[in-house]
Amino acid sequence: MIASERAEDLQKLRHTAAHVLAYAVQDLFPEAKPTIGPAIENGFYYDFDRKEPFTPDDLGRLETRMREIVAANFEMTGREVSRAGAIEHFKDNPYKVELASDIPEGEPITLYTIGDFTDLCRGGHAHTTGEIRALKLLSVAGAYWRGDEHKPQLQRIYGTAFPEQAELDAYVEFLAEAERRDHRKLGRDLGLFSIEEDAGGGLVFWHPNGTVIRSIVENFIREGLRERGYQPVVTPHIVHEKLYEISGHLENFSASMFGPIEVEGQRFRLKPMNCPGHILIYRSELHSYRDLPLRFSEFGTVYRFERSGTLHGLTRVRGFTQDDAHLFCTPEQLQYEFEQTVEEALRLMRAFNFDDFEYFLSTREQRGPTDEIAEAAIRGALEKYNLPYQIDEGGGAFYGPKLDINLHDAIGRKWQLGTVQVDFVLPERFDLKYRGSDGADHRPVMIHRALAGSMERFFGVLIEHFGGNFPVWLAPVQAVVVPISEHQLDYAYEVRDQLRERGFRVEADVSNEKLGYKIRHWKTQKLPYILVVGKSELADRTVSVNERGLPDGEKRAPITVAAFADELTTRVNQKN
Ligand SMILES: [Zn+2]
Numbered sequence: 137m138i139a140s141e142r143a144e145d146l147q148k149l150r151h152t153a154a155h156v157l158a159y160a161v162q163d164l165f166p167e168a169k170p171t172i173g174p175a176i177e178n179g180f181y182y183d184f185d186r187k188e189p190f191t192p193d194d195l196g197r198l199e200t201r202m203r204e205i206v207a208a209n210f211e212m213t214g215r216e217v218s219r220a221g222a223i224e225h226f227k228d229n230p231y232k233v234e235l236a237s238d239i240p241e242g243e244p245i246t247l248y249t250i251g252d253f254t255d256l257c258r259g260g261h262a263h264t265t266g267e268i269r270a271l272k273l274l275s276v277a278g279a280y281w282r283g284d285e286h287k288p289q290l291q292r293i294y295g296t297a298f299p300e301q302a303e304l305d306a307y308v309e310f311l312a313e314a315e316r317r318d319h320r321k322l323g324r325d326l327g328l329f330s331i332e333e334d335a336g337g338g339l340v341f342w343h344p345n346g347t348v349i350r351s352i353v354e355n356f357i358r359e360g361l362r363e364r365g366y367q368p369v370v371t372p373h374i375v376h377e378k379l380y381e382i383s384g385h386l387e388n389f390s391a392s393m394f395g396p397i398e399v400e401g402q403r404f405r406l407k408p409m410n411c412p413g414h415i416l417i418y419r420s421e422l423h424s425y426r427d428l429p430l431r432f433s434e435f436g437t438v439y440r441f442e443r444s445g446t447l448h449g450l451t452r453v454r455g456f457t458q459d460d461a462h463l464f465c466t467p468e469q470l471q472y473e474f475e476q477t478v479e480e481a482l483r484l485m486r487a488f489n490f491d492d493f494e495y496f497l498s499t500r501e502q503r504g505p506t507d508e509i510a511e512a513a514i515r516g517a518l519e520k521y522n523l524p525y526q527i528d529e530g531g532g533a534f535y536g537p538k539l540d541i542n543l544h545d546a547i548g549r550k551w552q553l554g555t556v557q558v559d560f561v562l563p564e565r566f567d568l569k570y571r572g573s574d575g576a577d578h579r580p581v582m583i584h585r586a587l588a589g590s591m592e593r594f595f596g597v598l599i600e601h602f603g604g605n606f607p608v609w610l611a612p613v614q615a616v617v618v619p620i621s622e623h624q625l626d627y628a629y630e631v632r633d634q635l636r637e638r639g640f641r642v643e644a645d646v647s648n649e650k651l652g653y654k655i656r657h658w659k660t661q662k663l664p665y666i667l668v669v670g671k672s673e674l675a676d677r678t679v680s681v682n683e684r685g686l687p688d689g690e691k692r693a694p695i696t697v698a699a700f701a702d703e704l705t706t707r708v709n710q711k712n
Pocket residue numbers: 151155248255257258259260261
């Protein structure tokens with residue numbers, strides 16, 4: 137069976153499971169009013185209007201009843217009815233009446249039945265309930281009728297279904313693994329970052345351990361920028377609103393911007409993007425074609441409004457720092473500069489252990505005469521490196537088409553990170569110029585590029601990708617020295633200091649806890665190395681190495697501190 141057919145069958149199966157859920161709810165909670173129940177990616181949901189909240193216990197009972205309905209192997213039968221017939225059938229359920237009333241004139245209105253349960257539905261089902269060989273209810277969440285917060289609040293029951301039990305088992309295991317890797321949980325457990333209610337949602341506080349990792353990521357990026365001839369700039373976090381009027385952000389992007397801040401009758405805005413600032417720096421001097429390309433880079437912090445209900449850990453926030461850069465070049469230089477950014481994106485992703493990417497060329501809805509040139513540059517760069525890509529029609533930025541790079545993490549989840557955009561619009565709006573070899577003024581082209589994307593989001597993905605087991609070059613603490621008794625305290629400090637002198641991040645645990653307790657503690661902190669020092673290690677000037685990832689009880693022979701430092705050096709150099 138081809139993949140798309142299987143996907144379609146799975147969708148039919150899951151949508152049928154939503155009917156089965158509504159059937160079970162009708163039997164066990166007859167006061168609940170079913171509304172809609174579609175299949176979604178990875179499962180299905182059904183929204184119900186019911187005063188009492190569904191409890192985990194209720195979900196268990198519903199699951200049991202669903203299994204009975206599946207075992208009864210009811211046939212799914214459909215029939216067409218008149219609008220009046222449908223409204224009469226659902227007269228006690230205002231939601232279904234509304235849905236039936238809204239079906240456009242001339243479209244068939246159909247009812248589908250399994251056993252004693254009939255639903256208003258346009259179809260797309262499995263033939264029988266028995267085809268669902270495996271199902272599970274996952275959670276309950278709040279939802280609004282038709283997604284509108286001014287309409288009644290409903291309860292959404294999420295579930296999933298598969299044609300085989302083994303597939304469900306694998307999916308449940310995947311969910312458990314995703315939960316173990318959840319960056320919000322690991323962020324707390326490993327002291328990486330926090331989001332403080334008192335400071336408002338969506339604003340990230342980077343703790344020392346998280347900041348160490350961020351600095352390593354930033355340094356890695358800076359090194360690449362320096363090698364490729366980028367120049368660092370810094371721009372203000374708050375600027376006059378006028379700037380965003382000129383740039384078009386106020387017109388095209390204001391829903392994502394924080395409101396104005398008024399002082400002395402002037403309106404200021406928190407910056408939602410770094411581009412206008414970099415443009416002002418470009419515009420403040422005269423440029424000759426000999427100066428181009430100019431490449432300005434900034435770890436630029438931006439602020440964007442997101443509804444509180446959509447905020448999520450580090451991946452959906454209101455303030456974040458982009459590894460942003462803007463290139464100003466001649467149209468002839470566009471293709472080469474674009475290629476360079478793609479090459480740099482690959483260097484970055486590979487260094488952080490990602491190897492599975494997807495590329496999307498997003499075109500603009502309202503195409504202008506320059507879009508063709510821009511799209512050709514993007515295509516040319518992708519083709520140069522033999523990178524297969526898909527087209528996202530209309531997904532471009534308001535000022536031009538773009539390339540989006542998605543990656544898959546260690547457990548196969550997809551994340552959108554880097555983006556490279558070609559822009560002929562902002563140079564026009566800001567009247568940017570360079571003096572050509574012909575002595576006349578010309579318009580430069582801009583490339584906007586952020587390769588990690590947002591430092592916050594990138595960090596969130598890194599935490600989940602590694603499951604908190606950061607490789608040695610990233611680990612905030614690379615090793616801890618643990619003395620067996622008080623007689624080795626001085627030696628523990630000595631080992632720590634020797635390793636610190638070689639540039640490593642090392643601690644000594646001289647607390648009064650028992651050795652077993654200390655080792656367990658540092659293992660939960662996911663340290664790459666725990667170095668145990670006792671009587672013999674002190675006498676031999678060695679350390680016993682307890683390495684993360686080795687099976688329990690497997691011991692390595694003691695090695696000298698110098699030999700251990702060499703091992704660290706190798707791993708840091710190999711970014712492993
Ligand atoms: Zn249906």
